Amino acid sequence: MAASWTRGLAWLALWFAGLPAWAAGSEPSTQQWAQARAAAAEIAGAFTRHCPVAGTGDQPAFEQCRRGLFGDAALRDSLDAIVLWGRQRDPALSLQASSLTQFAPDVLTGLYMPLFMFDGQHSVRYVASEGLFQLRFATAFRNRLAPGQFPYPFWHDAEKWAMYQGANEVLLWWEPMRGRVKAAQFTVHGTQPPVTVVKRMPAPTDFSGQWMWMDAQGRTQPKATLFDGLYRADNPYLGQLEGSYKRLALRLRQGECDSCHVPSNPGKSKRLVLLQTPAHAAGEIGRLLKAVREDRMPRDETGIANPLDAATKKALLEDGEAFASVLDAARRWETQARMAGAAGTPDLR
Known part of the structure; x- marks a missing residue:
């Protein structure tokens, strides 16, 4: 028992020192x-x-x-x-x-x-x-x-x-x-050059400050974040996914979530969570909803939890759950299509 207690104290010391959970052994x-x-x-x-x-x-x-x-x-x-x-x-x-x-x-x-x-x-x-x-x-x-x-x-x-x-x-x-x-x-610190010649090029476009944008044909970009090429083109939930995400994104802005969870990392977080596109939000929606329910986000400028007001929290949870529901339906459809032997891409699990 004493040895176990000593090891426990040693682990706590490492944890409070900020070492990762997979610290050196x-x-x-x-x-x-x-x-x-x-x-x-x-x-x-x-x-x-x-x-x-x-x-x-x-x-x-x-x-x-x-x-x-x-x-x-x-x-x-x-x-x-x-x-x-x-x-x-x-x-x-x-x-x-x-x-x-x-x-x-x-x-x-x-x-x-x-x-x-x-x-x-x-x-x-x-x-x-x-x-x-x-x-x-x-x-x-x-x-x-x-x-x-x-x-x-x-x-x-x-x-x-x-x-x-x-x-x-x-x-x-x-x-x-x-x-x-x-x-x-x-x-860039490997010992060998890249496996093929990569000619440096300037930025493909000017950065307007928007993480998502409309192209000249009126299509939402980045195309890759709309599950394009990952889900089958005939998945009936693709359009709903984009629409439900847009509603969620509005709630995220109202809750000031977009002041932190974007690639520019304005809060200088060491462990950034991105929510600025449908695909990024899909990977985090479960953890996002849990954090909002438990009043662990958003956080103020000092990093302390600053719970949302009741109305904003309710709306964010409703639209977040709606997005999660459509996402689950899209995943199930992909699974069923694959199991039925239809050619296409795998489900997003």
């Missing part, structure tokens, strides 16, 4: 090394199978990559229920100190990872300070896609756009105890 075993290498090889196989090297503006190759990664059960099963994502500005910077965005696996595999291509080169190292294996995959970024194929205008930040264009590796941080990827990053 003992050195990995031979078996864990073998498991990490096997996981890296399996993921590298999925990357190269679905996202081989192609032109940086090759739309068919990009669509193949999106459908493949989004529907790859083995890849999805390797990701934790919440995965942190972002750029590796400094290899010496710990994950705890890095600014990363929280994603559901579907968002990462459907919107972000397909922006990269792979040739199978990979390596594995153990980072003792993190207590995690780092699975490294040689890559290159698709910088010449149409603006609406990016999850949001990365070029709102010149440094971010430059780092995406210069990316030469994708890093997956793999936890040996649970065999899951806890965090993912892209980096």
Whole structure:
């Protein structure tokens, strides 16, 4: 009992010191090394199978990559229920100190990872300070896609756009105890050049301050965030999804949620949650509704919970639940279509 109590106090000390839940522990075993290498090889196989090297503006190759990664059960099963994502500005910077965005696996595999291509080169190292294996995959970024194929205008930040264009590796941080990827990053600090030549280009469009916009044909953009290419085109709930999200977005603005949960990260959060598009909100809707019900958001400028007034809270919950309901219906329809043997893309789970 005394030993257990001592270990408990030690864990609490680490937690209050701000270390991640997967903080460094003992050195990995031979078996864990073998498991990490096997996981890296399996993921590298999925990357190269679905996202081989192609032109940086090759739309068919990009669509193949999106459908493949989004529907790859083995890849999805390797990701934790919440995965942190972002750029590796400094290899010496710990994950705890890095600014990363929280994603559901579907968002990462459907919107972000397909922006990269792979040739199978990979390596594995153990980072003792993190207590995690780092699975490294040689890559290159698709910088010449149409603006609406990016999850949001990365070029709102010149440094971010430059780092995406210069990316030469994708890093997956793999936890040996649970065999899951806890965090993912892209980096320009790999030892080799990108797997194909990526000619730097200026921002595809001017950034107007809007994370979603209408193109010249009156279509909502970014197209990628409307589940385009992930759900079947004949899914009867696609139109309802966009409409229900617009109602939810209005409530989010009324609740001042959009003052924090946007890519520019005005609150300088180390763990950002994005809600500015339907696909991003779909990955977080359950956690969002729980936080609102429990009066844990929004937060004031000091980070303290500042509960909504009763009317705003009620309206936000109603529209949030309506969006979640349509999303569930769209997912069920996709599942049923697939089970019936119809050709198409997998469900968003």
